[in-house]
Each structure stands twice: as C-alpha cells, then as structure tokens.
Amino acid sequence: MSEQQSQKHSFQAEVAQLLHLVTHSLYSNPEIFLRELVSNASDACDKLRFEGINHPEYYENDPDLHVRIHLNKEQKTITISDNGIGMTQQEAIDHLGTIAKSGTKDFMSKLTGDQKSDAQLIGQFGVGFYSGFIVAEKITVESRRAGVSAAEGVRWVSNGTGEFDVEPIDKASRGTDIILHLREDALDYLDRNKVKQIINKYSDHISLPIEMQKEVWQQEEAAEGEEVKPGQYVLTDEWEAINSASALWTRNKNEISEEQYTEFYKNLSHDYEAPLAWAHNRVEGSTEYTQLLYIPARAPSNIFTREAKAGIKLYVKRVFIMDDADNLIPNYLRFVQGVVDSADLPLNVSRELLQESRDVKTIREGNARRILTVLDGLAKSEDVADQEKFAKFYAEFGSVLKEGLGEDMANRERILKLLRFASSNNDEVKTSFADYKANMKEGQKAIYYVTADSLNAAKNSPQLELFKKKGIDVLLMTERVDEWAMEFVFEFDGTPLQNVSKGAVDLGDLQDAEEKKALEQAAEQFKPVVEKLSDALKDKTSEVRVTTRLVDSPACLVVAEGELSPQLVRMLKQAGQAVPESKPVLEINPSHPLVQKLEGSAQFDDLANVIFDQALIAEGGLPEDPAQYIKRINSLLLK
Ligand code: ADP
Ligand code: MG
Numbered sequence: 001m002s003e004q005q006s007q008k009h010s011f012q013a014e015v016a017q018l019l020h021l022v023t024h025s026l027y028s029n030p031e032i033f034l035r036e037l038v039s040n041a042s043d044a045c046d047k048l049r050f051e052g053i054n055h056p057e058y059y060e061n062d063p064d065l066h067v068r069i070h071l072n073k074e075q076k077t078i079t080i081s082d083n084g085i086g087m088t089q090q091e092a093i094d095h096l097g098t099i100a101k102s103g104t105k106d107f108m109s110k111l112t113g114d115q116k117s118d119a120q121l122i123g124q125f126g127v128g129f130y131s132g133f134i135v136a137e138k139i140t141v142e143s144r145r146a147g148v149s150a151a152e153g154v155r156w157v158s159n160g161t162g163e164f165d166v167e168p169i170d171k172a173s174r175g176t177d178i179i180l181h182l183r184e185d186a187l188d189y190l191d192r193n194k195v196k197q198i199i200n201k202y203s204d205h206i207s208l209p210i211e212m213q214k215e216v217w218q219q220e221e222a223a224e225g226e227e228v229k230p231g232q233y234v235l236t237d238e239w240e241a242i243n244s245a246s247a248l249w250t251r252n253k254n255e256i257s258e259e260q261y262t263e264f265y266k267n268l269s270h271d272y273e274a275p276l277a278w279a280h281n282r283v284e285g286s287t288e289y290t291q292l293l294y295i296p297a298r299a300p301s302n303i304f305t306r307e308a309k310a311g312i313k314l315y316v317k318r319v320f321i322m323d324d325a326d327n328l329i330p331n332y333l334r335f336v337q338g339v340v341d342s343a344d345l346p347l348n349v350s351r352e353l354l355q356e357s358r359d360v361k362t363i364r365e366g367n368a369r370r371i372l373t374v375l376d377g378l379a380k381s382e383d384v385a386d387q388e389k390f391a392k393f394y395a396e397f398g399s400v401l402k403e404g405l406g407e408d409m410a411n412r413e414r415i416l417k418l419l420r421f422a423s424s425n426n427d428e429v430k431t432s433f434a435d436y437k438a439n440m441k442e443g444q445k446a447i448y449y450v451t452a453d454s455l456n457a458a459k460n461s462p463q464l465e466l467f468k469k470k471g472i473d474v475l476l477m478t479e480r481v482d483e484w485a486m487e488f489v490f491e492f493d494g495t496p497l498q499n500v501s502k503g504a505v506d507l508g509d510l511q512d513a514e515e516k517k518a519l520e521q522a523a524e525q526f527k528p529v530v531e532k533l534s535d536a537l538k539d540k541t542s543e544v545r546v547t548t549r550l551v552d553s554p555a556c557l558v559v560a561e562g563e564l565s566p567q568l569v570r571m572l573k574q575a576g577q578a579v580p581e582s583k584p585v586l587e588i589n590p591s592h593p594l595v596q597k598l599e600g601s602a603q604f605d606d607l608a609n610v611i612f613d614q615a616l617i618a619e620g621g622l623p624e625d626p627a628q629y630i631k632r633i634n635s636l637l638l639k
Contacts, residue, residue: 006155006167012098014108015130019160022133030186033131034069034195035202037080037178039267040129041067042206044084044176046320048146051085053319053347058085058146060174067210068239069199071190076182078135078189083175086145089154093166096129096141096156109301132178133160135186140179144171192233196242205264207247207318211239247318249292249339253280265294269311269337273297276389277378278338279370287359291367293338295374299396303335311337312367314354316345327354330368332404335397340367365410372414379418379432394420394430398479405485416492422455424464424474431475433492441472443509446498449475451483451567453620462553462618463501469551472510474500483568501619503561504587505549519548522590529598533586536608540624542583550589555615557584566621586612603639606632 011019045065052058062083070079087095099108132139137159144153153171158164188194192212199210219231248256248264265275275294282290293312302308310326311334318341328340344359354360378390394401404415420430436447448467452458458476467474477486489497498506523530523546533544542560550556559565563582564572572579588595594611601607610632613623623629 006157006165008163008165009093009097010163011158014099015097016162018099018108018127018130019133022127022130023160030134031189031198032202033134033136033180034080034189034198035267036128036131038067038069038199038203038206038210041080041082041084041176041178042203042208044082044086045208047085048083048175049319050321051146055147058174060146062174065208066239066241067206067208069195069210069212071192071195071212073190076187076190078180078182078195079177080180081175081177083173084146086175087141087143087154088145088148088152089166089168091145092141092143092154092156097164129178130160132180135182135189136160136180137183138181140181141176142169142171142179143176144174146174199242202263202267204243205248205260205267206243207245207250209241209245210243212242214238214240247315247341249280249290249341250318256280264292265337268313268339269294269296271296271298271337275337276393277374279374281370283363283366287362288343289359289363289366290341291338291363291370292340293336293367293371293374295371295393295397296335296337297392297396299335299400303397303400308334310334313339314345314349315339315341316347316349317341317343319347321345321347321349322351325351325354327351327357327360328364328367329371330364330404330408332400332402332407333368333371335400336367336371368408368411372411372418375418376414394418399481402479402481402485406488409488412489413493416489421449421475421477422458423476424450424459424468425471427455427459427476436473436475437493437495439473440495441470441510444472445508446496447475447492448472448498448500449477449486450500451477451486451565453567454478457620460618461501462550462556462615463505463558465551465553466505466507466549467500470507470510472507480571483565483571499559499565500549501557501565502559502563504545504558505547511548515548519546522546522548526588526590526595529595530588532604533588533598533608536605537586537612540583540612541586543585545585545587546590547587549587550592552592553589553615553618554592554594555586555588555611557612557615557619557621558587560585566619570621586615603636606636610636 010016045067048058048065065083068079068081070081072079139158139160141156142153143156144150150170150172151168153169155167155169156164182189192215196212203210213235215233216236217231218234220229222228244251248260261278261280262274265278266272274297276297278292278294280292300308309324310329310331312325312328313323314321314325314328325340326334329336340363342359342363345357346353349357375390375393378386378393381387381390398419401415401418405412408415416433420432422428423431423436433447440447450458450461450463452461455476455478458478464474477483486497486499491497526546530544530546534541537544547556557566560582564579566584569579569582588611590596594607598604598607610629613629616623
C-alpha cells in the first residue's frame with residue numbers, strides 16, 4: 001500500500017445538485033443503477049478493445065473481457081468489476097466529479113424543482129454513475145488504467161454528499177471495481193436472483209459476458225432412519241455468464257423480442273421513451289454491414305442547432321470505433337439512432353477517413369433508403385397504431401425531413417411522398433401530395449400551394465380568393481423550412497407544382513373563355529390606372545397588373561417568377577444574410593370599389609400607397625414607414 005494520504009475534492013456544483021436529487025427523491029425505479037453501472041463497465045471494455053488495436057500490451061495477459069457482479073451479504077456490498085480500460089487518478093477525479101455528457105445536462109435543464117415530478121424524471125432518465133447512490137450510502141471505486149504499473153491504482157470514495165476522497169492504491173488487476181455499500185432499505189439487491197433478473201431485463205444485449213459466481217446446492221445425505229438434513233445454495237469460486245453475451249445486432253431478428261430491441265435503444269440513446277420504429281438488417285453486396293436503426297419518438301431539444309449530432313455508433317467487426325458517426329446518415333435524418341457494424345472498414349478508421357470512404361457512402365445511402373422505407377411503411381399502413389406513429393413522427397421530425405428535399409436529390413420523390421400539409425379546403429386534416437393529386441379538379445394541371453408564416457396567414461391569403469371561390473384546393477405550407485425546401489421541387493409524380501404567390505396565376509382550363517375575356521377587357525379598361533400606379537409606386541413594385549385572382553381584396557403582392565418570396569427574404573434577413581433587393585408585383589382587383597375609386601381620385605397618391613401597404617400587411621409584412629401609412633389612412637378616413 002502506498003503511504004500517500006488521501007485528498008479531499010468537492011464535486012462540481014451540478015453534480016452536487018444531482019446527487020442531492022438522487023438521494024432525496026422517492027425513487028420510482030431504483031434498479032436502473034445496475035443498468036448504468038454495467039453499461040459503464042461495458043463501455044470501459046469497448047474502450048480497451050479499441051485502444052488495444054494499437055496497444056496489444058494493454059491486455060496484460062488477461063485477454064477475456066468481462067463484467068463481474070459480486071454480492072457480499074456480510075459486508076452488505078455489491079461490487080461491479082470490469083477488466084476494461086480503467087481510470088488514472090486524474091481521470092477518476094475528472095470523470096466521477098464533473099458532468100460532461102450532454103444527456104445529463106439535458107436532464108438537468110428539465111428539472112422543475114418540484115420533488116415529485118423531478119423524481120419521476122430522474123427515474124426515467126438514468127444519470128449514469130451517480131445512480132449508484134440510489135441504493136448505496138457510500139461508493140468505493142478502485143481502478144487501474146490498462147498499461148500502467150500496479151502501483152498506479154486509485155481509490156475514490158464518496159458518500160454522495162458534497163465531497164469525495166481520492167488516494168493512490170496498489171491494484172494488481174486492470175480495470176475498475178465499483179463497490180456499493182448498500183443502504184439498509186436496499187438490502188434486497190443482495191439477492192442473486194433479483195440481480196440476475198434485472199441484468200436480463202436491461203443488459204442482456206451487452207456483448208460481453210456479465211458473470212456471477214456459480215451457486216451449487218449442498219445437502220448432506222441423510223443416513224438410514226435419519227431426518228432429511230437441510231440443504232442450501234453455496235457460492236463457488238467459478239464464474240458463469242448470466243447474459244447471452246452476444247451483441248444484439250449480430251443476432252437473428254426472430255431471436256430478439258420487441259422488449260430487447262426497446263431496451264437496447266434506451267441504452268444506446270439515453271432516451272427514456274420507447275422508439276417509434278426500427279430497422280434491423282444485414283446488408284450484403286459490394287460492402288457488407290449490419291444496420292440497426294431506430295426512429296425516436298421525440299426530437300432532442302437541440303435538433304435544429306449546430307450541436308445536433310447523428311446518433312449512430314460505428315463498429316467494425318464488433319469492435320466499437322466511435323459515437324456520433326455523422327457520415328453514416330444524411331444530415332436530414334440526424335434524428336436516427338442506432339448501430340452500424342461494418343465488415344469492410346479498417347479498424348483504425350478515423351473520422352477523416354470516413355469522409356472519403358466509398359464504403360461509408362454506400363452505407364449512408366443504404367441507411368437513408370432504409371429509414372425512408374420504414375417511414376413509408378408506417379405512412380401507408382392500414383393499422384391505426386402505425387398511422388399514429390407516423391403522425392407522431394411527422395409532428396416531431398417533419399420539418400427536419402423536409403431538409404432532405406434540398407439535400408438528397410436521389411430520394412426527393414420518396415421524401416415528397418411522406419410530406420403532409422393542411423389545405424385550403426380542409427385545414428384540419430393533413431393531406432399528402434398523392435391524395436391532393438387524386439382529388440384534383442377536372443382540367444386542373446398543377447398542384448397549387450401557398451407559403452406563409454402561419455396557418456392563419458396562409459388560409460386568409462388574398463392570393464387564395466379565386467381558388468376558394470372555384471373550390472380549387474391549395475396546400476398551405478406554414479413551416480419555416482417549406483419556403484426553402486420547395487425551391488428544390490418542381491413536380492410531384494409528373495404533375496407540376498405551383499406556388500400561387502409566384503408569377504401570374506394560370507388556372508389553364510379551370511378558367512372558362514368568358515373569364516379570360518373579362519380579364520382582357522379589364523386590363524384594357526384599367527390601362528391608364530395601371531400606368532399611373534406604376535409611376536406612383538415605382539420605388540416599391542417592379543410591375544403593376546390587373547388580376548382575376550382576387551375576390552374580396554383590392555390588391556395583393558406576388559413575386560415575379562424566379563425571385564425570392566417575401567417570407568424567404570424576411571427569413572434570410574433575420575438570419576443576417578445579405579439578400580438581393582427585389583421588388584414584388586402588385587396585382588389589383590378591377591372589381592373592387594377601392595380600385596375603381598382610383599381613377600380620377602384627388603388623393604391618388606395616398607390611395608395607391610395605402611393599397612400597396614395593405615397588400616404587404618396581408619401577406620405578413622409591415623409597411624416600410626408605418627407612421628406615414630397611418631397618416632395616409634387617417635387622411636382618407638377624414639374625407
Ligand atoms: P457516461 O457513461 O454517459 O459517460 P457516467 O456518469 O455513467 O456517464 O460515467 C461517467 C464517466 O466515468 C464515464 O464516461 C467514464 O469516463 C467514467 N467511468 C465510469 N465507470 C467507469 C468504468 N467502469 N471504467 C472506466 N471508466 C468509467
Ligand atoms: Mg454511463
């Protein structure tokens with residue numbers, strides 16, 4: 001034993017807060033401590049396997065990696081041991097004294113301060129190492145890093161309040177022992193069967209053996225005429241695996257239960273909710289790999305930030321290589337969690353190498369296709385449960401998926417098939433492009449849509465008036481990403497798509513000869529007014545023209561073909577981007593009394609500007625000079 005004395009350290013403030021919560025909350029699900037500690041032990045073995053590729057000496061003549069659970073009824077301890085990578089003293093101080101992982105930070109941010117609901121939350125989340133304090137009044141960690149001398153071990157001790165002690169120790173065996181000194185109310189975890197059951201429930205998928213000491217039944221034989229002597233189970237020195245010890249994804253689908261898939265997902269993702277769906281396949285061909293991909297039920301809070309990471313773990317021939325391998329899934333499917341195990345990539349593959357690898361490209365494309373197929377299956381399914389899953393998926397991830405329209409040309413049509421929008425004929429039910437197309441009016445040659453900042457703005461957009469009057473359905477696109485994403489889409493299944501706020505309306509055969517003639521006549525009749533308007537508004541519009549698309553409104557703004565829409569311009573400006581200045585087209589309604597008043601009006605200039613500003617307001621914009629606008633309105637009101 002080393003003579004050095006132990007040092008006291010304080011936990012990081014967040015850890016102290018978390019620990020307080022762990023120990024003071026009514027714990028709804030205490031058994032998860034085993035899942036967390038076994039998962040850490042397994043991670044430690046994964047790390048050794050990975051570092052062992054370049055440092056075979058780390059194995060130290062102890063090549064069979066395992067996790068061992070030892071129950072000591074006299075001492076009232078459970079010890080979870082692994083012969084994985086281990087920790088140096090500094091690592092023990094850093095990793096067991098601070099919170100680094102984002103999952104826990106996310107968890108902390110959700111805390112309400114209300115004991116009861118926080119207790120609920122903590123039970124669902126799992127907080128890694130600290131969950132040991134649910135059942136232990138004291139935890140001793142003894143560890144030694146692989147490859148260092150036996151004298152460089154470390155002992156870490158804490159009772160889960162503000163501080164922990166660290167001292168150097170001699171530790172012959174590589175790896176980590178986590179010794180839980182059980183609290184009086186947690187002594188039932190000394191029961192071998194109970195522990196076995198919990199391991200089976202949570203940790204069966206772990207790919208290395210989780211071992212417990214073998215028990216044998218001992219009973220002395222009774223002699224003739226003697227009473228039967230009482231027997232008992234006795235622990236032996238032999239260890240036996242209590243799990244299946246094969247990585248879940250390497251097993252056959254039909255040997256894996258739904259529960260096991262779900263449990264594996266929860267472990268992988270730190271999500272407490274079950275996934276919506278998964279796909280598990282062995283892919284053969286030019287490149288061989290196994291994919292086990294999950295679609296979560298809920299989007300992480302950072303899905304739209306730069307921090308968002310792809311949740312794919314990369315393995316090469318069962319060896320864990322890296323977390324968050326974002327090259328294995330396109331960005332618009334970054335919500336997918338799972339495992340890819342490649343048979344072809346080299347074990348020493350780096351992130352840089354991944355970027356250039358052809359195999360990786362093939363895997364990425366295969367993963368994207370698979371996820372889209374799963375989604376398509378849910379969307380098409382007659383099963384109500386599947387439909388609900390799809391609706392849930394769409395509500396959570398629909399806007400992320402839409403990014404794929406710009407990102408993944410090869411799958412554009414498949415993505416389009418999955419999109420759903422409210423429409424002007426029925427804004428309560430969401431419709432697909434396919435359904436829209438099937439219900440098009442006779443003579444209708446395009447799929448019409450409008451983009452706006454909100455459902456109300458879309459629904460009440462003046463551009464829709466004629467469509468509504470004629471009962472022609474228009475898709476209402478109201479998410480921020482829509483405007484951008486639709487820039488990449490020109491048709492669906494052979495039918496062109498038309499943004500009704502872009503360019504002149506061409507209803508084609510939906511307009512009869514009479515209507516076309518009326519428009520020509522109006523254009524002729526209003527020619528002088530249009531010229532005067534163009535002149536008065538020349539700083540604000542690129543063109544003024546007569547339209548038949550309006551029924552109730554005097555005017556509307558449309559974007560010239562090929563120009564950016566006003567919403568997109570607003571969006572880009574908010575994002576601080578330079579946007580080329582472009583002026584909208586003002587379309588006027590010849591049957592509106594205000595427009596008819598224009599001719600010969602003594603206040604032509606005021607009226608013209610008010611009509612323009614109102615059109616701007618109608619599509620969600622603001623007059624450039626609100627004070628001036630009010631002044632003009634008031635002056636007109638007074639007349
Ligand atoms: P996470 O496992 O999500 O990182 P934990 O709270 O479970 O968070 O563990 C914190 C850290 O402590 C781990 O990341 C690891 O560095 C270290 N650790 C915990 N248990 C072990 C172990 N058995 N062997 C080696 N390191 C460990
Ligand atoms: Mg952990």
